[in-house]
Amino acid sequence: MNQNQLTHAHSRCGKIRHITAHDADEHAHNLTNWQQEYDQVSPGAFEGSIKELQLNGIQVFKEFTSQSVFQKCNVWSDSLWIGLPESKPEQSRINGHHLQSHQVMCRPGDIDFSLMTPSQFNIFGIVIDQSLLSNIEDSDYSSAQQFSLSECISLKAKTYNNLHYLLQRLLMHPHDGIPEKVCHDLLLLALHDVLTPESVNCLPPTSLKRRNQIVDLTLHYLKQHHDEPVTVTELCTLACVSRRTLQYSFESVLGISPAHFLRISRLNGARRSLRQATEQDCIADVAAQWGFWHLSQFAKDYKQLFGELPSETKHLYSTVN
Structure with a gap:
């Protein structure tokens, strides 16, 4: 819609x-x-x-x-x-x-x-x-x-x-x-x-280029594995960096921690899916596709970020879809 x-x-x-x-x-x-x-x-x-x-x-x-x-x-x-x-x-x-x-x-x-x-x-x-x-x-x-x-x-x-x-x-x-x-x-x-x-x-310093590379690598990985429970430890292994380096890279480039970004990214992905959902689609299935297994916690986090419940988003858009 x-x-x-x-x-x-x-x-x-x-x-x-x-x-x-x-x-x-x-x-x-x-x-x-x-x-x-x-x-x-x-x-x-x-x-x-x-x-x-x-x-x-x-x-x-x-x-x-x-x-x-x-x-x-x-x-x-x-x-x-x-x-x-x-x-x-x-x-x-x-x-x-x-x-x-x-x-x-x-x-x-x-x-x-x-x-x-x-x-x-x-x-x-x-x-x-x-x-x-x-x-x-x-x-x-x-x-x-x-x-x-x-x-x-x-x-x-x-x-x-x-x-x-x-x-x-x-x-x-x-x-x-x-x-x-x-x-x-x-x-x-x-x-x-x-x-x-x-x-x-204003040419970016080499250190910033490296931090951007780390963030880009992890963002690509998260996009390819959005329905899996990816951990910060897994991202560190992927980027071949310590937890501290990963944390600093995200805070430097995006201003937020890797864990916070992971949660935000998944919630936004779930919202995109809900906007495309039909009346027959189940909210629990959409949540699971984005790695949210506890529906009540998903609904709470979703409303905190977007100011509305997942069911409200789905209803608003599914009437036209």
């Missing part, structure tokens, strides 16, 4: 698509041409919204998520994404890398990356086709490959503030009557100031 609410606002600059959702993973699929999967981390009912504008090879959007979310993301091929958190940038992580003041996130298309974002989080995003980057001066520095090694770009305060103002203006004031061609040129000019030789790429 799709619980989205979709509206459009018209302006000379283009059609602004506004869509809301009440489920984290459903919200993840609302951003056009992105491949994403979201796991809700903080407890409570989820609210998400996206305002999105498409302009001839450039996508501009603002995303809001009410709860802390672990995001697995991949943007379309031959593109470059710039992400500018509007709130709590110091609490955001991209591939385990903490943002600092006046930094923006940066990832080329067709490359997997992860985000851990706090509750009540707003972020602006720009995705540009790589073919348009040749219109920007200093193209040797503005190709996606030049920025593929780092997750963050440090900007001058003026450049950062100008970019924030432009994105805020385009998405939050759609009736200003700015012609689409002018909007397009303004965005290219803004990216010219962002993608320059003066932009300091």
Whole structure:
């Protein structure tokens, strides 16, 4: 069942698509041409919204998520994404890398990356086709490959503030009557100031790369064995690391312990299955498929995280399924 609410606002600059959702993973699929999967981390009912504008090879959007979310993301091929958190940038992580003041996130298309974002989080995003980057001066520095090694770009305060103002203006004031061609040129000019030789790429240290590798390895294993009672000891053996190293890697990259992440991941997986369930499907069977053998404890943990019982989720979505 799709619980989205979709509206459009018209302006000379283009059609602004506004869509809301009440489920984290459903919200993840609302951003056009992105491949994403979201796991809700903080407890409570989820609210998400996206305002999105498409302009001839450039996508501009603002995303809001009410709860802390672990995001697995991949943007379309031959593109470059710039992400500018509007709130709590110091609490955001991209591939385990903490943002600092006046930094923006940066990832080329067709490359997997992860985000851990706090509750009540707003972020602006720009995705540009790589073919348009040749219109920007200093193209040797503005190709996606030049920025593929780092997750963050440090900007001058003026450049950062100008970019924030432009994105805020385009998405939050759609009736200003700015012609689409002018909007397009303004965005290219803004990216010219962002993608320059003066932009300091923040290369992750070797230690962070290693911690990311450990986390990625364990996440892949958990996905392949979600219906088995995987233990932290088993994950340590898999990654060939001590319990302390595994703990530190997860806390560094994701901000939570392996045991906590394991529980959160399984609960989110069970929720996805319940959203696809029919009236005939049994909640106990769904819980068991995700490694929850005690139904009462599963229901308690589920409600604590999502603010509703498994039966409520199943009923809400199965009426349409």
